Amino acid sequence: MGFCRKPFFLLLFLIVSFANLEPFPFAESATDYTTLVYKGCSKETFTDPSGVYSQSLSALFGSLVSQSTKTKFFKATSGSGQTSITGLFQCRGDLSNSDCYNCVSRLPVLSDKLCGKTIAARVQLLGCYMLYEVSGFVQISGMQLLYKTCGATNVAGSGFEERRDTAFSVLENGVVSGHGFYTTSYQSVYVLGQCEGDIGDSDCGECVKNAVQRAQVECGSSISGQVFLHKCFVSFSYYRNGVPGRSSSSAASTSPSSSSSSSGQNTGKTAAIILGGAAGVGFLVICLLFARSLMKKHDDY
Template sequence: MGFPKKPLFLLLFFIFFTTHFSKSSSSPDYTTLVYKGCSKETFTDPNGAYSQSLSALFGSLVSQSTKTRFFKTTTGNGQNSITGIFQCRGDLTNSDCYSCVSKLPVLSDKLCGKTISARVQLSGCYMLYEVAGFPQVSGMQILFKTCGTTNAAGRGFEERRDTAFSVMENGVVSNHGFYVTTYQSLYVMGQCEGDVGDSDCGECVKSAVQRAQVECGSSISGQIYLHKCFISFSYYPNGVPKGGHSSSGGGSSSSSYSSSFSGQNTGKTVAIILGGIAAVAFLVICLLFARNLVKKRDGRLLTVEEYGLLWRPNSSRGGLILDIYLLAERDLW
């Protein structure tokens, strides 16, 4: 079967290809690995009870991610029980949440193996599990931090950043655990674990903000992950991009002004190139149509041979009307 030679099919194929490519290239990615935390101790599992409980836990968490952005459950009995949690960023749809969470069981097994506790954080979601009796840690304990390598030029950045942080601290409490906003070219986000109360959430985010102020200094971006909450901030000297921050804003392992805008400029360049190719291709296809136009003897009916296109007289207004017909499969090749 050779490459399709029919101009109409080429047009339809090209429209599908460019539309699909554009959507794929602009689709946000919430599945970038941020960090992993794996216990040093592995299962002692001679009868496979832990493995069965863990498999059931993963299945339950993934299935719930189609309905909610936070879920906590326990599988197994007694000493063989395992408690697990998943949470998605508050701005993800159910579909995006499921796409993110469904990758975590495989990643957890690949990155941590059969350990008695593991936590895998992606840019849009995380999953945590612990066996019964695993030691608990403070909700304020830091798990991961990153600060951008670029520092803000000029004076006033830290004051604007701290004002944005203050707005976020209040917003995450009043919005019950998740808040995102922009302030004078700054994009800030904060989120607490789904079962944390408003008061404790505010304290956790405040602690994360203090760490960001001290440890990131004048860096234009950063992410701070504590056990029960995280914050993220990014500064855009030319203004926050339309639609907010990229998917990495929820906690990518690195973030900077230059890398963020490099991606945007690349996207614009691709769009311009695709637009130019589409225009040229459309012109070529129109010329191919014109070559195949034939005129019937009475001079009133024009048809495009074999392509399912028909010009016919318009009796009410004069001129011609273009009819488009479905093609038989044999006409496409």
């Protein structure tokens, strides 16, 4: 029986160890949402001998940044008359409030650094963007292409484009029912779409449809792509080994993939606990059988 006394502590250690096992990392590390995607700067700068434009712009930036702690979209105007400046920010729908603030708070400095004192500017990061326009700036169509990028690697064969287009089709409907933001995945293709917060569901659906068509034509069989129109954007990525779970730090209830990721992590933890319990019970059974064997030998003597 001395053998079983010693393994008792080993048994306890094994049970505790297995029960605290972390599941395999279903969630990929969060993409750096503060990475610069593109900038758009007007060629025309404003003359500001009295500093009135600078004051209005500074006040606008301050208002936008302060609002980013509690909302993902905000539009405001600073100043009055011909010196007024209108601007807005928007965060990606799956960012938390703290991540949204962290993203937006970088934009005023970046805007000044990248564009200077232009009459209009737009700076897009992976997780958010900000734009402003001085009063009287010529408006552009919401469908105008601002920026696109396509992955350098192509996916040859395997029905990739058909799967991507199916995912896009779901996205076009989902972004309407999701009121401006939607993500989904279909057979290893992950897609995301978002519209500017001040446009209606119908216009949003039309904008995303246009963005999707551009992505299909201009990116072809590229493994990934992003298309930014003035009022919306879409992105897609193909994962040969299946779409990884979204990091919990960047997931939100508005993202279908976030719920599946959370479920996967909980399942993994449950499996680890079950595995630990099974291992402990199994070892205990072996120990009892060994004790029984010793007792039987003792009786035989």
